[in-house]
Amino acid sequence: MKTILFVAGALLLGQASAASYVSNDAASKTATITVNAGEGTDNGGLNFNGADHGKKGFVIPAGWTVKMVFKNMGNMPHSAIVTKGKTPPNTVTAKDAAFPKAYTAKLVEGVAGGSKAQTVVFKVGQAGTYNLVCGVPGHNLGGQWVGFVVSSTAKTASFK
Secondary structure: OHHHHHHHHHHHHHHHHHHOOEEEEOOOOEEEEEEEEOOOOHHHHOOEOOEOOOOOEEEEEOOOEEEEEEEEOOOOOEOOEEEEOOOOOOOOOHHHEOOOOOEOOOOOOOEOOOOOOEEEEEEOOOOEEEEEEOOOOOOOOOOOEEEEEEEOOOOOOEEO
16 A cells, blocks of 8 residues: 555656646746756756656747746756757857747856756747757757747647
């Protein structure tokens, strides 16, 4: 009985964890997304919200405003940028942002682990497939990226 309760509890915690990365305000068409770089040890710390190599991603309704709350929970510097295309670029600069201002400060050098969270606000445009990648050289090549889909049919934002 204890084993069943433990498994059920673990499943519920996993669902709550994924849901906690996104909150929606449909009235103002604003999604607040949490992007934790280096969360846990998955992929040697090269991950966002514990995911890497595009295994998970954000879905945002087209035309919405995004408040991206970025926190580096890892031991190495990290950053984040939403880039164009289905495949992450090898290297990134602010010019590679899919939407104006869709990147964190210190994009190339990254911010240190344990730094204060930073909030970046931008508006998504046209529906399409994008990526959220780390701008520190080599990190996105190492798999530190998740999907970022702007959907013409989604009613709310999600992370799955």
